[in-house]
Amino acid sequence: MANYVDIIELYRGKKGGIIEAFHALQNEFNYIPEEALGLAAKTFGISEAEAYGVATFYSYLSVKPRGKYIIRMCESAPCHIAGADRVVKAIEDYLGINVGETTADGKFTFELCECIGQCQATPVVTINSEPVFNVSPEQIPEILSACK
C-alpha cells in the first residue's frame, strides 16, 4: 500500500491541487485518513480546519473509513421513478446494513447519491464508481456476490 506522504508529495506545488490530492488518497484508502488530511493542509499552506471544510463539502470525499466496495444508489428523479427505492431496500436487506453504514467485515459501504449521468438505463447503482445499469431488486444478490 502506498504511503500517504508520497501520494500528497506528488501534488505539491500544483495550484488548487488539494482536491486532486484528496482524490488520489481516496483511490488508495477509500477515505481520507486524519493524518493525511493534516499533512495535505500543511503541504498546500492552509489550516487543517480549512482542509477539513473542503473535504467535507464534497459528497465524493469521505473523512470516515469506508469499505472495500463503495456501493452508491442514484436517487435522482429519473432513477426514482424507475424504482430506486426498491433497489435501496434490496441492497440494505442483502448487506444487512442501512444507508450510510459499512458492513462489519469492512467489505461494503452503502451510500445514496444523486444523478451520475447514466440515466439512459435507470435505475443505476455504482460499485467503486463503475456504473451498473437497469438494476432490479432481484439482481442485487447476484451483483453484490460478484464483489470478492
Next chain:
Amino acid sequence: MAQEYRVLLEYADKINPASAADYINVGGYKGLEKARGMERKALIEEVKKSGLRGRGGAGFNAGMKWSFVPQDAPVKYVVCNLDEGEPGTYKDRIICQKNAQALLEGMAICGAAIGSSQGYIYCRGEYPFVVDLLRRAIESAKAEGALGDFDIEVRMGAGAYVCGEETALIESIEGHRGEPRFKPPFPGVEGLWGVPTVVNNVETFACLPYILTRGAEWFAGIGAPKYPGTKIVTLTGDVVNTTWFEVPTDMTLREVIFELGGGVKNGKKFKAVQVGGTSGAFIPEANLDCPIDFDSMGNIGAALGSGAVLVLDETRDIVDVVTRISKFFEHESCGKCNPCREGTFRCREIMERINNGNGSEKDIENLQVLSKVMQKAALCGLGQAAPIPIDSTIKHFKHEYLRKLVVTSGKGGH
C-alpha cells in the same frame, strides 16, 4: 417526420474520440487553423454573428461573453464546464465519448479569440472514465501538434451539483469549497485565480470548429433564428427510446418525444415532461407543440436548460416526484445564503407533509410565497431555480396536490 440533424455527433462511433488523427481525417482542426489566421476582434465578431448561445443553461451569446474579456490582461484562462450535474442530463458525456477532439479544438479557438494559452476542463467526479479519455485525447492532439501552444489540463470535481455554477466551479478548481461568488465581478473580468476567465459549456465549445469551417451564416441558418444551431437532448423516464438525439433547435417537444423518442412506453398515455433537468418546469400536454429553443421554452414558462427531457406517463404521481426533487435541492444547497439554505429545507419539509397526506391548502399557499422569495433573493441559480418544479406543478397539476391534502372541508380527498 422529424429528423435528427447531426453536426457535433456526425461521426459518433465512426471515429476514435481520443485520436486527433481520426478527427483530422474527417476535417478536424481546420477551424482552429482558420481562427488563428484571423484578427482576435474579427474572430469574436464571427462567433457573435453565428448567434451561438451558451448550451449550459443560461443561453448567453458566446461571442458577446468573450468580448467582455479585457484584451490587454497578461494571463487569461479558458474553462470548460463539464460538471453536468443536472439530473437527467448526459449530453456532455456523450460529446466527449463521441467527439472529444471537437471540444479541445473549440477551447483552443476560444483561446485564440481572447488571447489565452491555458485551458482547464472541470469534469465531474462521477465521470472518471471521461477524465481518462480526455487526458488521452489531449496527449494525442499534442502529439499531432494540433493544439499549438494552447495547453489543457483536466481537473476532477467531487460530487457537488453547485459546482456547475461557474463561480463555484472556479472556487473548486482553486481547491476550495465550491461556494458561488457574488457577481459582479464576472469571471470574464475576474475569474480563476483572479484573472479574466471564459467559462463555457462543453456543447458550446464543441460547436465552434463547425462555425469556423462552415461559416457563421451557415450556423445562424439552422433551427430557431434566435437560438440557432443544433441541441443535443437526452431522453429519460417513460419514453420508448431513452437515448440522446442531436436536433435542430426549432424542433417541437412533441416531435422530440413522440417521433424521435417513440412516444410513451408500454402504450400508456402522456402526463408531463420536465425539460432542462431537475431544476426545470413541468410541462403539460397542451404545451407540447412548443419548439425547444431557449426563447420559445421561456414563453411557456419553462426552460431548455441542459436539454434533459424527463417524460412521465399517466400513472406517475407528480407530487411524489416533486417531493424527491425537493430533497435533491436540500441536499445540494451549499448553504452560503439564507433564502436557499432555509428555503430548500422548508420546501422539502412541506412537500413531504403534502406527499404523506398531512398537508393543507395553507401549505400550498406557503410554498408559492416561499418560491417567490427564493427566486428573487437566492444568491445563485440553484436557489433561484429550486422552487420551479414545485411552482410549475402547482400551476399545471394542482389537482394532484389537492387530492393528497388532509380532508377537512370536503375540498380534498377525492
